[in-house]
Amino acid sequence: MAAEQTKSGSTPQRRTLTVKPTLLGDKVFFGITSFTAYFSIALVGLVLVFLLIRAWPALQHEGINFLIGSTWDDSVQPMVMQIFPMLWGSILLALLGVLLAVPMAIALAYLIEFLAPKPIARVATLLVDLLAALPSVVIGLWGLFVFTPVAEGWSELLHKTLGWLPFFANETGNFSRSPFIAGWIVAVMIVPIITSVTREIFSQMDRDLINAAKALGGGMASTLTRVILPTASGGIVGGTLLGLGRALGETVAIFFVLNLSFDINWFDVSEARGGSIASMILSKLGEATDYEISGLMAAGVVLFVSTLIINFIAGYIVNRAQPWRK
Amino acid sequence: MNLSTATSHLRSEDINVWFGERHVLADVNLDFPSNQVTALIGPSGCGKSTFLRTLNRMHELIPSAGLAGSVLLDGQDIYGDGVNPVDVRIKIGMVFQKPNPFPTMSIKENILSGLKLSGRKFVNGDDIVETSLRRASIWNEVKDRLGEPAISLSGGQQQRLCIARSLAMEPEVLLMDEPCSALDPGSTRRIEETIEELSEAMTIVIVTHNMQQAQRVSHQTAFFLAEDGNPGTVVEFGSTDDVFNRPVDARTNDYVNGHFG
Numbered sequence: 001m002a003a004e005q006t007k008s009g010s011t012p013q014r015r016t017l018t019v020k021p022t023l024l025g026d027k028v029f030f031g032i033t034s035f036t037a038y039f040s041i042a043l044v045g046l047v048l049v050f051l052l053i054r055a056w057p058a059l060q061h062e063g064i065n066f067l068i069g070s071t072w073d074d075s076v077q078p079m080v081m082q083i084f085p086m087l088w089g090s091i092l093l094a095l096l097g098v099l100l101a102v103p104m105a106i107a108l109a110y111l112i113e114f115l116a117p118k119p120i121a122r123v124a125t126l127l128v129d130l131l132a133a134l135p136s137v138v139i140g141l142w143g144l145f146v147f148t149p150v151a152e153g154w155s156e157l158l159h160k161t162l163g164w165l166p167f168f169a170n171e172t173g174n175f176s177r178s179p180f181i182a183g184w185i186v187a188v189m190i191v192p193i194i195t196s197v198t199r200e201i202f203s204q205m206d207r208d209l210i211n212a213a214k215a216l217g218g219g220m221a222s223t224l225t226r227v228i229l230p231t232a233s234g235g236i237v238g239g240t241l242l243g244l245g246r247a248l249g250e251t252v253a254i255f256f257v258l259n260l261s262f263d264i265n266w267f268d269v270s271e272a273r274g275g276s277i278a279s280m281i282l283s284k285l286g287e288a289t290d291y292e293i294s295g296l297m298a299a300g301v302v303l304f305v306s307t308l309i310i311n312f313i314a315g316y317i318v319n320r321a322q323p324w325r326k
Numbered sequence: 327m328n329l330s331t332a333t334s335h336l337r338s339e340d341i342n343v344w345f346g347e348r349h350v351l352a353d354v355n356l357d358f359p360s361n362q363v364t365a366l367i368g369p370s371g372c373g374k375s376t377f378l379r380t381l382n383r384m385h386e387l388i389p390s391a392g393l394a395g396s397v398l399l400d401g402q403d404i405y406g407d408g409v410n411p412v413d414v415r416i417k418i419g420m421v422f423q424k425p426n427p428f429p430t431m432s433i434k435e436n437i438l439s440g441l442k443l444s445g446r447k448f449v450n451g452d453d454i455v456e457t458s459l460r461r462a463s464i465w466n467e468v469k470d471r472l473g474e475p476a477i478s479l480s481g482g483q484q485q486r487l488c489i490a491r492s493l494a495m496e497p498e499v500l501l502m503d504e505p506c507s508a509l510d511p512g513s514t515r516r517i518e519e520t521i522e523e524l525s526e527a528m529t530i531v532i533v534t535h536n537m538q539q540a541q542r543v544s545h546q547t548a549f550f551l552a553e554d555g556n557p558g559t560v561v562e563f564g565s566t567d568d569v570f571n572r573p574v575d576a577r578t579n580d581y582v583n584g585h586f587g
Contacts, residue, residue, distance in 0.1 A: 022413075
């Protein structure tokens with residue numbers, strides 16, 4: 001650094017350096033892209049501001065109880081709106097969905113990337129992507145008319161065999177419209193995103209690492225668990241959290257297969273009462289008063305913020321878990 | 327043990343290799359005696375790395391790979407019926423062109439990774455770590471940082487770590503696929519010294535593009551060549567001194583003197 005000093009001791013005059021575009025075409029391109037980028041950021045901010053303004057009356061009246069209370073009562077004036085059972089229900093569904101989806105997605109990605117012959121891998125990829133393209137309402141209808149009768153059987157079986165575990169116990173005799181069933185539906189909906197992120201991570205893996213594991217006497221299973229999964233873990237967690245973000249916002253499909261109840265259901269996943277912020281908004285919006293709409297907007301804010309938080313965590317984990325990718 | 331092959335520790339008999347319909351290697355017959363270093367040289371695409379991978383059954387992991395012939399380890403065909411490829415790879419270790427330590431593991435975990443991957447039981451892990459690192463001449467540089475991530479090491483250190491990782495499996499044969507091509511001259515020299523020390527205890531086969539390296543480290547040399555779309559073959563095989571200084575084939579002479587390739 002000393003060499004930069006001039007003999008007189010004063011620091012040399014710095015030149016202005018620029019990376020701004022100089023060609024006309026570049027300037028236009030730069031203008032359009034930066035406008036689009038800033039606009040999308042502004043849009044997210046504006047949506048949040050709009051929601052907050054509309055939500056303000058309910059938030060102001062309920063205060064923190066909006067988040068932690070468990071009553072929704074429109075028979076009193078002004079009505080009571082507290083969404084904790086719905087918030088917890090959303091979290092429970094997301095957890096169930098992720099728990100069921102992650103093993104499926106990893107197995108699928110492993111099959112596509114490492115085991116299946118090329119034609120089969122291509123078809124499997126296509127089918128998984130197709131699953132992602134299915135509209136939510138179609139999955140909801142399938143869930144209601146096709147899947148629910150099947151899953152009721154599973155649920156009953158779990159109650160009979162593993163009923164001594166608190167989560168599978170269900171003395172009501174009704175096994176439909178439960179978080180268990182809705183969790184499977186969420187899993188079906190987030191398997192594609194987790195699979196495609198995991199597959200991408202697998203395909204970018206240094207093949208020499210896998211070869212090294214094989215050359216050291218690794219079998220298929222030990223290579224997967226000791227080398228492939230740890231190396232890909234950051235990406236898989238990131239993909240899972242992206243899926244979780246989607247799971248939290250899942251609306252119509254859940255609306256078809258889950259009984260919404262403000263009687264909080266902590267872990268009895270096979271009982272016919274659960275919660276989901278998004279589905280609750282859908283179910284109440286049709287006949288809501290102005291003040292109730294304000295409460296639903298506030299629920300929207302909660303959903304929005306929790307999805308944002310999860311996305312931030314996803315980004316953080318993906319960066320932190322793969323220090324060697326720098 | 328079969329007496330007729332007892333003099334050669336590792337031996338390839340009429341090895342032919344295909345990728346799909348493409349015949350890439352024809353009739354390779356080579357002997358790799360115990361405690362000798364054999365260099366495989368030849369221009370790019372002549373099939374020498376492919377041949378190396380047939381020696382520990384890594385070749386068959388490539389889809390569409392085909393093979394004929396046999397590879398005998400102490401007289402036993404490693405492609406024989408009932409031979410588990412995993413057992414073959416435990417006896418015949420491999421070091422790759424680019425250093426490839428497992429990025430999620432520490433230095434110590436990398437050394438023990440082969441034992442864990444192959445499901446072998448071991449008790450004295452610390453001893454295995456120290457012995458392996460010492461044999462790869464890297465112990466003194468890493469002994470105080472065994473818990474640090476392997477990728478915190480320099481490229482040359484990573485490659486010696488990979489050698490140590492193979493040595494932890496106590497292989498009888500070590501295959502090296504251009505182990506120094508990604509390294510600086512200093513690291514290259516240290517690995518060559520390690521190869522010399524290791525050859526006292528095992529059979530080593532090394533693929534190299536570096537003529538000087540082949541002359542420095544090897545006892546015998548095989549020159550591979552693939553001409554005009556024909557499959558690669560061994561043009562000349564003999565003591566390193568003969569192949570470099572008194573080549574029989576004109577093409578060998580041209581290659582070792584830098585006239586092509």
